[in-house]
Structure formats: C-alpha cells, structure tokens
Amino acid sequence: MSQQMQFPPGPPAPMGAPAPQTARNGLGVAALVLGVIGVLSGLIPLLFWLAGTLGLLALIFGLVGRSRVKRGQATNKGVALAGLLLGIAAMVAAVIGAVITFTAVKGAVDEINKSLETSTAQPKTGTKGEDAAATEGGASGSEGEALHAGDTAEYDSGLSVTVSKATSYSPDDFAVGHKGSNKAYKITVQLENKGKEKFDSTLTLVEARAGEDGKNAEQIFDGSVGKGFTGKILPGKSASVEFAFDAPASAKNLDVEVAPGLELDAAQWELKL
Structure with missing residues (x-):
C-alpha cells in the first residue's frame, strides 16, 4: 500500500514592505489652471474681482501643492510653482484693474455732477425789458427774485427765455379753459438758442398763477x-x-413760470394786469 508524501509549508512573505503610493498632483494642476484664468481675467480691468479671487485660490493651491512635493506625496513641483507664480500675477493684475476701474468711475461721476450743476443752475443775470425801468431793482433773474414783463432769463447753456407783458385776449367760441366770468390774458414766450448745440423745446412747460391768493390760472x-x-x-x-390764461376779473397780477425742459430750472415772471 503506497504512502502519500507530505511536504512542509513554504516560508511566509516578508512583512513591512511599503505599499506603492499614487502621486497627489491635483492641487498643483488646479493652481496652474486657476492662475492662467486669473491672469487672463486681470487683462480686463472690470474683471478685477474675478482675477483677485482666482489668483488667491491659485496661490493657496500652489503652496499646498509644493508642500506635498516636499513630503513626497506629489511629483509636479514645476506645475505647482507655476500656478503659485501665476496666482501672484493675477492678484497684482486685480489690484491694478481695481485702481483703473474706480478711477474711471469716479471721473465719470464727477463729469455727470459737473454737467448737472451746470444744466440745472438758476438763470444768470437777466436783461431788463419793458417794465424794468418802472420796477425797483430791474431784472436780475437771481434765485428767489421774479422777473418782469419783457425781461430775459439767460442760462449757462446759451438758452435765453423772454416773456412779454400780458394783454387782454378774447378766446373763440370753441375755447377750452375759459370761464365767462373771468378775464383772459395772452402772453408771448420766446426761446432763443445762443449756444452751440440744438435745443429741444418740446418739453418746455409754461404755467401761471393769478391774484393775491396765487391760485393756478387755467391755460x-x-x-x-x-x-x-x-x-x-x-x-x-x-x-x-x-x-x-384764465384769471379772475379782480386779479391785478399774473405770475408766469417757464421751465425750459427737464434739465434747466424754471424762471418766474411777475406780470401786471
């Protein structure tokens, strides 16, 4: 009867051998990509905020990526360094873009304010007209002081506005805005453009008040x-x-206000009836 042969087991595998590690190069690559996009964004001043954000992220990722290379966890030292440097460049571009943007905005705001201050200013010194010689002080057109019949209000833009004296007027049978018990008065408003640009007169508004109580005189x-x-x-x-304008029969004066558009302040005339 044959006997089965038995062999001793082989030696065990050596213990303590290090397992292979995968290089962790993701942060270095991310730093490079973010840095490139950040620098390109920095070329457009208005995108300074984007360039600054991406540059900061690229700087952080680049520093962490280099740390991994030093610890032997990553192998892309050059990529991480390039991302870090591009991040710094993007942040510098962001600062320059911010300065350019804020300077441009400030300049634009100053120009708008300057334009508004010029266009909305009160009329300059007026020109004496028909009733000025009989009125103490004549026509000045200054703030808070009314002009008189025939006076001219002049604006910095070169526009001048003249209002004639009020004369009696007889509306026709189809007139709107006139009451039979009241009196009607007619005035002539003249706009003269002494400036260098066209003046749109469409939005010129003319209103009036009559009597001591200052009630609106209907046009x-x-x-x-x-x-x-x-x-x-x-x-x-x-x-x-x-x-x-329609005024009460007892009214002794007609106060006329002319607003030549939306950008110019109104001027007032006090007309005797």
Whole structure:
C-alpha cells in the first residue's frame, strides 16, 4: 500500500514592505489652471474681482501643492510653482484693474455732477425789458427774485427765455379753459438758442398763477393759442409761442413760470394786469 508524501509549508512573505503610493498632483494642476484664468481675467480691468479671487485660490493651491512635493506625496513641483507664480500675477493684475476701474468711475461721476450743476443752475443775470425801468431793482433773474414783463432769463447753456407783458385776449367760441366770468390774458414766450448745440423745446412747460391768493390760472386752448413749443431750435435761432390764461376779473397780477425742459430750472415772471 503506497504512502502519500507530505511536504512542509513554504516560508511566509516578508512583512513591512511599503505599499506603492499614487502621486497627489491635483492641487498643483488646479493652481496652474486657476492662475492662467486669473491672469487672463486681470487683462480686463472690470474683471478685477474675478482675477483677485482666482489668483488667491491659485496661490493657496500652489503652496499646498509644493508642500506635498516636499513630503513626497506629489511629483509636479514645476506645475505647482507655476500656478503659485501665476496666482501672484493675477492678484497684482486685480489690484491694478481695481485702481483703473474706480478711477474711471469716479471721473465719470464727477463729469455727470459737473454737467448737472451746470444744466440745472438758476438763470444768470437777466436783461431788463419793458417794465424794468418802472420796477425797483430791474431784472436780475437771481434765485428767489421774479422777473418782469419783457425781461430775459439767460442760462449757462446759451438758452435765453423772454416773456412779454400780458394783454387782454378774447378766446373763440370753441375755447377750452375759459370761464365767462373771468378775464383772459395772452402772453408771448420766446426761446432763443445762443449756444452751440440744438435745443429741444418740446418739453418746455409754461404755467401761471393769478391774484393775491396765487391760485393756478387755467391755460386756454383754442384755434390760436395753447399749442406750445415743438421741435428743436438750431444755434442762433429763436422760437416764439403765444399762451393764454384764465384769471379772475379782480386779479391785478399774473405770475408766469417757464421751465425750459427737464434739465434747466424754471424762471418766474411777475406780470401786471
């Protein structure tokens, strides 16, 4: 009877051998990508905020990536270093872009404010007209002081506004805005463009108040008056329009206010009836 042969087991595998590690190069690559995008964003001043954010992230990722290389956990030392340097460059570009952007915005705001201060200023010294010689002080056009019949209010833009004296007016049978117990008065408003640019007269607003109580005098519309200003006035040209207002029979004065558009302050005339 045959016997089965038995062999001793082989020696065990050696213990303590280090397991292979995978290089952790992700942060270095991320630093490079973010740095490139950050620098490109920094070339556009308005994107300074994006360049700064990406540059900061690239700087952080690049530093961490280099630390991993030093510990033997990563192998892309050059990539991490390039990402770090690009991050710094992106942050510098962000600072420059911010300075350029804020300077440009400040300059634009200053120009707008300067333009508004010029266009909305009160009329300059007015020109004495028909009733100025009989009125103490004449016409000045200064803030808080009314002009008189025939006086001219002048603006820095080169526009001048003149209002004639008020004369009695007889509305036609189809007039709107006139009460039979009241009196109607007509005035002529002239706009003269002494500036260098066209003036749009379409938005010129003319209003009036009558009597000591200062109640609004309703504007009269008929076939002859009430059409208002239309179109643009060329430099060196003028335009005149007649307006009529309804006033109580006892009214002794008609206060007229002319606002030549939205950008210029209104001027006031005190007309005797």
